Amino acid sequence: MNSIELSIRNTKTKGELNLLRSNGNVPGVVYGGSEVNKKVAVSKKLLKSLIEKENFLSNILSANIDGKSENVLPREIKYNTLSDEPIHIDFLRIVKGASIILEIPVKFINHEKSPGLKRGGVLNIVRRKVELKCLAENIPSELVVDLENVDIGESFKISSVKLPDRVTPTIQGRDFVIATLAAPTVIKEPEKPAETTDEAKEGEETAPEAEAKSSEGDKKDTDKKENEEKKSPQEKK
Numbered sequence: 182m183n184s185i186e187l188s189i190r191n192t193k194t195k196g197e198l199n200l201l202r203s204n205g206n207v208p209g210v211v212y213g214g215s216e217v218n219k220k221v222a223v224s225k226k227l228l229k230s231l232i233e234k235e236n237f238l239s240n241i242l243s244a245n246i247d248g249k250s251e252n253v254l255p256r257e258i259k260y261n262t263l264s265d266e267p268i269h270i271d272f273l274r275i276v277k278g279a280s281i282i283l284e285i286p287v288k289f290i291n292h293e294k295s296p297g298l299k300r301g302g303v304l305n306i307v308r309r310k311v312e313l314k315c316l317a318e319n320i321p322s323e324l325v326v327d328l329e330n331v332d333i334g335e336s337f338k339i340s341s342v343k344l345p346d347r348v349t350p351t352i353q354g355r356d357f358v359i360a361t362l363a364a365p366t367v368i369k370e371p372e373k374p375a376e377t378t379d380e381a382k383e384g385e386e387t388a389p390e391a392e393a394k395s396s397e398g399d400k401k402d403t404d405k406k407e408n409e410e411k412k413s414p415q416e417k418k
Contacts, residue, residue, distance in 0.1 A: 213274035
């Protein structure tokens with residue numbers, strides 16, 4: 182479990198929030214459970230490093246708030262529309278036994294062991310994330326789909342994914358598709374017959390010969406014309 186350092190903030194005005202941000206911090210709120218909401222601040226540098234990690238919004242963090250530790254889940258991050266920098270974050274306090282709805286990413290494994298992919302099949306991913314309802318203390322970090330021995334034409338539905346206990350998809354009443362393994366869309370052109378290649382070579386070889394014959398004919402015509410001009414008027418008659 183990743184940890185995060187949070188500090189209590191006492192900002193009340195927009196100017197104070199701007200000063201907090203200019204000092205390299207991001208304001209936030211910890212809410213949920215029976216405790217009161219806490220206004221907190223987190224280092225922007227630390228927050229950005231955590232955001233870059235996979236599945237940040239579905240991983241529980243151990244938050245150290247002024248010496249007191251509690252588990253929280255990042256729920257919403259607001260960004261500056263111009264700089265794309267984080268400017269606010271909400272943390273949900275994890276309370277044992279409480280249910281929560283969130284999107285969990287899907288991970289595909291064993292690509293190299295799929296005969297369908299080896300034959301040029303294409304993995305069409307319909308859902309990269311699946312929305313689940315689960316207990317706050319039992320949140321899966323990812324849903325795993327195994328591609329081993331999977332051939333072209335097969336599909337992966339939510340029923341084929343093993344879910345932890347008391348974890349259910351929010352979509353009920355249908356076995357929805359997560360991905361399919363389809364046939365390749367590009368067909369390779371057949372190679373040209375060997376005879377065609379040989380004929381092309383023969384054509385290339387005869388071209389210089391034809392050019393040589395043409396040059397020889399032109400030379401004969403020129404020599405004949407010069408001989409005619411050398412003849413006397415009587416010889417011409």
